[in-house]
Amino acid sequence: MLPEIDLTDSASLPEGELCAFPTPDNGPEVLLARHQGQVHAFAARCPHYGAPLAKGKLVEGRIICPWHHACFQVADGTLCEPPALDDLPAFAVREADNRIWVQVPPAADRPADPNATPTAEVGGTLPPLEAASPADERTFVLIGGGAAGAFAAQTLRQEGFGGRIVVVSAEDAVPYDRTKLSKAYLAGKAKPAAMPLRTHGFYERHTVELLLAARATGLDLAKREVTFENRPPLHYDQLLLAPGGTPNLLPKLPGHDLPGVLPLRTQADADALLAATKDAKQVVIIGSSFIGMEAASSLLSEGRHVTVIAQEKVPFQRVLGPEIGAMFQALHQEKGVGFEVEAEVTALLGAAGHVTGVQLKSGRLLPADVVVLGVGVRPATDFLQAAFQLEKDGGLVVDAYLQAAPHVYAAGDIARFPLAATGQLTRIEHWRVAQQHGRVAARNMLGKQEKFVAAPFFWTQQYGKSLRYAGHAERWDEIIYHGDVAKQDFMAFYVLDEQIVAAASMNRDADMIYLAELLGQGRLPTPAALHEGMQWAAL
Structure with missing residues (x-):
């Protein structure tokens, strides 16, 4: 039995509050929460990126992380909203004689680290997942190894699905944390081992098949069959379409295919950028999108100059407004980033088989050792054109249950879904929304009939x-x-x-x-x- 720690007096924990307390001998912090008079004890850091949960809030029986709004039930730490993947570790606690006593296991001294290996491998608390059952002969196919597909697979097992789960990814990598690519990974602060959301072992233990480097080429709704390039087709009983986006490569722009002109969407793209910019002195980023601006923040270093080319007067003007856009531009300029605003690129120039410059319509020529394309993405839905009437932008319309057709659901970047607040059909390219979509779609694939009602939420980080x-x-x-x-x-x-x-x-x-x-x-x-x-x- 673990020893009890006399943590604090009862008066230190008011009703409805979250408070963190140290443990003796430089032990881990413990988060205490008092809800409806009852005291609960947990690990003090969010299992997502290690945010101090004491700076979050206790709202309607849920602990909400201050950084990225991961959410946990105060009763037992059960995960109820991503982007965290794991439950919040809960500790035995009792209140007696106006003192609060806790039992803290040794593993609790491992705070979440955004640059560490996945929590599945370092003792983090995993949700109770089921494995496949021979009695269930159904096959659920999840197209897309990103946020939506990975969270859907986890949810299916949590909900007790015992059939076959196949996660299909066009990339040759287990599902990973794409949000790090333009931030910590490109800045060299997150290593490859820190990228996977889960390791291969996690999927093996829960009998989730990963079909990697598999590119879907078509969908037959009548046969319930997905076809692939150089692979046999897959039959499904339920299908989730979450293939994500494809970066815009400006194919009509002269010089777009020169070596040194690189997109940033996948980990392979980020690796190529890291290699290309290792000795680069002049980096030009076309586009002042969130990816473009985060990349500027990450690639700026001593001896390297970064220039952002923006169509708007200030970055993010159409998304956040001119005042916030001007603030971000000033922040970047203070760090040394140059801007060409209200500018149009007419050509990419090269010599000796490599990009050397960016030509603007104004006549200005920007020298460039590397050009980063940060001009957005489009839904990766070309393989669905014969099966659905897609939107002009390539999106796929779904209902409030994220259903696109009988036995077919869509999530993440491709899904044009009705916002709960207004009913407006909207397509949102946010990581957390994709995870939430994956969870709701998975539950509905099991017949739950749950509407997607969450308010979208996203974040960006630049220079801390x-x-x-x-x-x-x-x-x-x-x-x-x-x-x-x-x-x-x-x-x-x-x-x-x-x-x-x-x-x-x-x-x-x-x-x-x-x-x-x-x-x-x-x-x-x-x-x-x-x-x-x-x-x-x-x-």
Whole structure:
């Protein structure tokens, strides 16, 4: 039996609060939560990226991470929302004589590390997953080895599915954390071993088949069959389509295929970029997208100059608005990044079989040892053209249950789904949304009939500064600001038709937790109330 630790007095833990306390002899911190009078004890760090959960919030019986909004049931630490993959380790706790006592196992001294190997291999708490059962002869095929496919496979086993699960990926790698590519991985702070979401061993233990380097070429809805390049077809009883996106390569641009002109979508792309920029002095990034700007932050180093070419006046103008865009541009310029704004590329120039420069319509020529294409992605749905009437952008329309056709569901970058708040059909290329899609789609493949109702949430990090965004606003009538955008300490509320439809923030993590929750419930204050001075933190 583990020894009990006299952690703290009862008065140190008010109702509804999260508090972290050290343990003796430089032991691990323990997170305490008091909910409806009951005390609960957990590991103090989020199993996703190691965020201090004491800086999060306890909302309606759930512990919500302050960084990326992973969510855990306060009753037992069960994972209820990604991007974490694992339950929160829970410890035995009791309260007696106005003291709180806990039992902490030795493995609890391993805080989550975003650059470590997957938690499945270092003692993290895994959800209770089932393995395949010979009695269940069904086959569920998941096309896509990204966020949606990986989370769907995990969910199917958690929900007790005993049939065959096949995860099909066009990449020759186990599903990995794509969010690190343009950040820690490109900056050299995350190594290849830190990239997989789970190791091969995880999939083997739970009898999930990985079909890697497999490119789908077609779908026959009548036969329930997916065809592949150089592989036999796969029959399915239920199918999840989550192939993700394909980077735009500017095929009509002269010189687009020169060596040294590189996209950034896959780990192989990032490896190629790391090799190409090792000795590069001039790096030009075409596009001021989140990937482009994060890449600029990661590739900037001593002795290397980075220039971003943007079609807009400031980065993110159409997504976040001119004020926030100007703040990010100033942040990059302070670090030494150059900008060519409202610019158009007319050609990529080369010599001796390698890119050497970028020609702008203005006549300006930018020298370049490497050119990074950060001009967005398109849904990887070419193989679905015979089976579905796709949207103009290549997206696939689904209903509120993420169903595209009988026995067929879609998730992640390709899914155009109805936003719960407005009913508007929307396609969102966010990591956490893809994971949430994967979970809901998996449950519906099992007949649960669960609507997707979560408010979208994403984040970006540049030079250690994090912006968080909840909701979705393709357009807006106005933006209401609380705080100081230039000082990276603000909340921005996006208003459309007298309703708040989205919000962005920096340095307001706790407020953002509440906002995302209320946004999902349709309980946000009116724009008029915010204009009249209502302070968000007081809600």
